[in-house]
Amino acid sequence: xxxxxxLITGANRGIGLEYVKQYAENGDxxxxxxxxxxxxxxxxxxxxxxDNVELLTLEVADVSAIRALANVLSTLTVDILISNAGxxxxxxxxxxxxxxxxxxxxxxxxxxYYLAEAFLPQLQRADAAKFxxxxxxxxSIADNGRGGEYIYRSSKTALNMVVxxxxxxxxxxxxxxxxxxxxxxxxEMGGPNGLIDTQTSVRGLRQVIAQLDTHQSGHFxxxxxxxxxx
Ligand code: NDP
Numbered sequence: 001x002x003x004x005x006x007l008i009t010g011a012n013r014g015i016g017l018e019y020v021k022q023y024a025e026n027g028d029x030x031x032x033x034x035x036x037x038x039x040x041x042x043x044x045x046x047x048x049x050x051d052n053v054e055l056l057t058l059e060v061a062d063v064s065a066i067r068a069l070a071n072v073l074s075t076l077t078v079d080i081l082i083s084n085a086g087x088x089x090x091x092x093x094x095x096x097x098x099x100x101x102x103x104x105x106x107x108x109x110x111x112x113y114y115l116a117e118a119f120l121p122q123l124q125r126a127d128a129a130k131f132x133x134x135x136x137x138x139x140s141i142a143d144n145g146r147g148g149e150y151i152y153r154s155s156k157t158a159l160n161m162v163v164x165x166x167x168x169x170x171x172x173x174x175x176x177x178x179x180x181x182x183x184x185x186x187x188e189m190g191g192p193n194g195l196i197d198t199q200t201s202v203r204g205l206r207q208v209i210a211q212l213d214t215h216q217s218g219h220f221x222x223x224x225x226x227x228x229x230x
Contacts, residue, residue: 010085
């Protein structure tokens with residue numbers, strides 16, 4: 001089987017860490033980025049057991065750092081890029097923080113766009129690259145029946161629109177772009193009441209990614225393959 005080169009952001013815990021584990025165990029070449037290697041004991045342990053895992057530092061809110069990383073990896077071919085790092089500051093009506101809101105847009109929305117821009121040459125080198133944005137059903141306008149969570153919801157809704165435009169702009173380069181929802185997952189972000197564990201979520205997500213074809217570029221899909229309304 002043809003092994004893939006996969007780059008994953010926010011890889012030190014939660015869904016990102018599980019992506020690294022499963023792709024590494026599958027024999028793929030994994031580039032795992034974290035903002036602080038000192039906060040990445042589990043990932044460092046994983047990398048010590050798999051010589052196909054390379055660790056790199058990336059603060060995704062820093063656009064110049066994204067560009068610098070793309071420069072360091074300028075000769076790479078990337079088959080799958082997963083923009084996974086995300087943040088969820090609490091926010092309710094009457095209780096939102098401007099700086100937290102702007103920062104969440106940098107982390108959840110802008111970083112995905114700038115990753116696509118910076119890594120375009122590496123993605124173009126692949127036969128049929130896949131560019132994945134980890135979004136959330138909470139960014140679905142159609143699904144919003146509870147209100148609240150202004151910061152997280154709006155940053156993921158904006159991310160979804162970035163995905164849609166990227167899908168159109170990158171089509172001539174044969175790059176498939178998708179917005180994936182991991183389910184409600186038991187991680188630091190999802191909390192202990194999440195419905196599924198990271199193993200189940202990432203197993204499903206990897207299958208969705210493997211089966212994605214160009215006709216699904218610009219789609220919003222859950223870990224179990226279900227299409228989600230925008
Ligand atoms: P976690 O909170 O468990 O992990 C978030 C990851 O993002 C960490 O690795 C964190 O690194 C990293 N990160 C946060 N901010 C930055 C930054 N500025 N620069 C670099 N890395 C950063 O979240 P999950 O694993 O649960 O979520 C992964 C993705 O899935 C997110 O995009 C999230 O929105 C999405 N999602 C999750 C759901 C869930 O139920 N868990 C549901 C729907 C979507 P650090 O340790 O340094 O903070």
